[in-house]
Amino acid sequence: MADLYERLGLKRGADEAAIKRAYRTLAKELHPDRNKDNPKAADRFSEVTQAYDILADKDKRAQYDRGEIDEKGDPKSPFGFGGGSGKAGNPFRGGGGGGFSSRDFGGGNYGGSRPFGGDGGFDPEDLLNELFGGGRARTRPGSGPGGGPSGFQQTQARPQKGTDVKYRLAVDFTDAAELRPQRVTLRSGKTIEVKLPQGFEDGQTIRLTGQGEAGPGGTGDALITLSIKPHRHFRKDGDDIRIDLPVRLSEAVLGAKVKVPTTSGSVMLTIPKATNGGTVMRLKGKGFSRKDGSRGDLLVTIEIAIPKEDPELEAFVRDWTADEARDPRAGLGG
Incomplete structure (x- = not known):
């Protein structure tokens, strides 16, 4: 040995x-x-x-x-008996000899x-x-x-936890902006309500503890990857939302109060007199939520809707000589 x-x-x-x-x-x-x-x-x-x-x-x-x-x-015999086997007659082992054991020498x-x-x-x-x-x-x-003798420390593996289950959840644009709870049906058939986290991003994954597969070491989790559905009017721009708002020529020239949609319902927006097309107006706190609980804004781009083939408007513009006296592109140079 x-x-x-x-x-x-x-x-x-x-x-x-x-x-x-x-x-x-x-x-x-x-x-x-x-x-x-x-x-x-x-x-x-x-x-x-x-x-x-x-x-x-x-x-x-x-x-x-x-x-x-x-x-x-084990103790070595000074009389040539060798390391004891525990049999009778060995003066250094138990079994009738009444002698010493390895415990007497420190264990x-x-x-x-x-x-x-x-x-x-x-x-x-x-x-x-x-x-x-x-x-x-x-x-x-x-x-x-x-x-029997193992010869080494045996280890017993911990019971394995159940597997995680992945899901994809497409959230309506307005629900995502307003953080409206979503209903999700799990693989088990159970339906649960999922709260959307503040400031979540498209493609972000949230973990629902204990909603996965069962296992001997506990239940796994549900991993839900969130996506935001596109909207026919709204566009996400960071924490802000953008929308193009058509207005009549008279509303742009004379000013008006017009209704504008938001993700939480329509609100009234004041259009100042002589508002040019392309003007961006800001509605505070009508955008997406941020991680700190605040919200972005709704950015409204004014579009002047000019009717097609309107003889009366065409006749007015032909006789509008004052418009000929100004050059709106003078500032561009060239």
Whole structure:
């Protein structure tokens, strides 16, 4: 059986820090969780753990260095009987001999005092928890399935959580602007109400905890990707909404109060006298919501609707000599 120091890749006389460092490296490399398809790694892990358990304990390491115990932690017979097997007649084992056991020499694997300072010191189980995560069901060496020796710490995987289920939800433009709750029918047939988050964007995914598939470790989540349906009048522009508003020539020239639609209903908009086509008017707080709870604006672009083939209008314009006296493009140069 290989020397305990050699198992850890060390030379005799290595100090506690070197022993601990070597074990950490090998335990991480050989742990069964990372070598499920390599039984040789599991055997090697068992040997490394056994070596560490003895060498990390000052008393047992001293006994091993003096040749008083073997690589298993069992006492060596000074009378040539060899490491005891527990049968009667062996003066160093139980079973009728009434002699000593490995417990009398500091305990076997994981027995006796804890390495490096007793209960407050370093423990291989604490190391493995650190390397591979807590919450594991551990089986110590010698207590494998069916009572047989396992040779290493066995781990029991956590029950798997149910799978997440993905959905796509196309939201009406006005509902998206007003954050109206949406009804969604899940794969299970259950219908739930979904609240739209403030400031959400087209393509954003929201998570509904516990609305996915059931599993032994809990229920998965529902992942809903949101999209905003286009509108025949409104256009989204960041947090603002844009709309083109046709007005009559007389309303643009003389001014008027006109009705303009918004995502929450129609409101009255005052058109000043002599309003040119292309003028943008702003209705505060009539746009999309922002993450901070405020809202963008509704930007209304005025379009002057001139009727086609109106003889009376055409005759008026022909006789409107004052219009000939001005040049609306003078500022463009050229």
